[in-house]
Amino acid sequence: MKITFYFVRHGETRFNQKGRVQGVCDSPLTPLGKAQADQAGDALREVYFDRAFTSPSERTMQTARHVLSGRNMDAEIVEDLHEFDFGRYEGTRFTSHPDELKKYFASRDFSSADGESPARMEVRVRDVMREITEKCEDLDRVLIVSHGMFEYFLMTTLLDVDGDAYREQREAEGRSGTPNGGIMVFTYEDGKYQMVTEPTEPERFVLPEEEKHILFYYVRHGETRFNMWNRMQGADDSPLTANGIHQAEEARDALRGVEFNAVYSSPAGRARKTAEIIAAPHMIRPVLEKGLKEVDFGDFEGVVMDSWRDEIMHRHLNEHWDDVGGENLKQVQARIKKTLHKIVRKAKDGDTVLLVSHGTYYLNILKYLFDIDRTDYFEKRMKAGRQAMPNGGIFTFEYTDGTFRIRELMVSPDEYGKQ
Secondary structure, X not given: OEEEEEEEEOOOEHHHHHOEOOOOOOOOEOHHHHHHHHHHHHHOOOOOOOEEEEOOOHHHHHHHHHHOOOOOOOOEEOHHHOOOOOHHHOXXXXXXXXXXXXXXXXXXXXXXXXXXXXXXXXXXXXXXXXXXXXXXXXXXXXXXXXXXXXXXXXHHHHOOOOHHHHHHHHHHHOOOOOXXXXXXXXXXXXXXXXXXXXXXXXXXXXXOOOOOEEXXXXXXXXXXXXXXXXXXXXXXXXXXXXXXXHHHHHHHHHXXXXXXXXXXXXXXXXXXXXXXXXXXXXXXXXXXXXXXXXXXXXXXXXXXXXXXXXXXXXXXXXXXXXXXXXXXXXXXXXXXXXXXXXXXXXXXXXXXXXXXXXXXXXXXXXXXXXXXXXXHHHHHHHHOOOOOOOOXXXXXXXXXXXXXXXXXXXXXXXXXXXX
């Protein structure tokens, strides 16, 4: 089992700002602290958390709410994620007892001041991380919002960090070892924890790429009325014909044995209906993804193609529709990049994903991801006696650690079923 943890220290608090010792005592986030929490949330925007946990302190719960803003999830409170107990020094100014506090912080042992000892803290860190790990599933991405001293003991207890050397390194850099709003990434796999990124200020944090392999099945929607009438159909829509429904059912039958982890569909009715038919046996509800919509052909939407064949072919070759109210090549490619990046980020290693979209969008994927020229592609498909982008057609490709590769160009569901 592998779990990836994203540890965030709470944002700056009133006691942090005033230079007061703050452990099991609490104080609210300052405006800067809220901004730091928002920055951490922005830095982690592309991480799709499966679970989230927070210390019971209000400052961490506030931070968690900022980090998870816009997501349909809340952080679970875990008592033992609380900060180190500084005993009777809680709430005092660092300048009030400088010599005593320097001694205590050097040993990190406040047990003689009715606080915690390093041994007790190490046990608590091990126990609470075991508790959290047992609540998770393989490949989960987990947010933990906690505290600076807790983070320090987590690093030295489970992540094989030399605390003194780390502190000296950060002091030499003029940086906090556990910055407010800072993010640390580590993993758990086969009983061992491993550091991925050291605690980093949210404005300096760079999200590490996840090593993962994803298999994609791309299906073009079934035949529509506009397809049957040879009319241009991009951003506009028309319903599936009886034959189109049959083609979607053929694709469903051809893919019945595939175990999909997620299904995404263009919001167009023709694609949504196709996706619902294919996904029904898998008991998965398609997610409508506007980034999968067909190219917008502007004023050419709905025209009979035979009436404008030469101009339409010329525009298709250059994906040039913006002068008539549609999209251009750069806009389409930017949409493809953003959409696939989002889906890849959301997927887990080993996932199989179904995309239901459109014909011209498919041709743009071939050009953008695989540098396949449209004219050459059509000529080769014709010579092979195959349709270039059949309704209900199935195309497979894969993603591995930042690289996309074709597995099989689009074939009809009947051909795919015979493979």
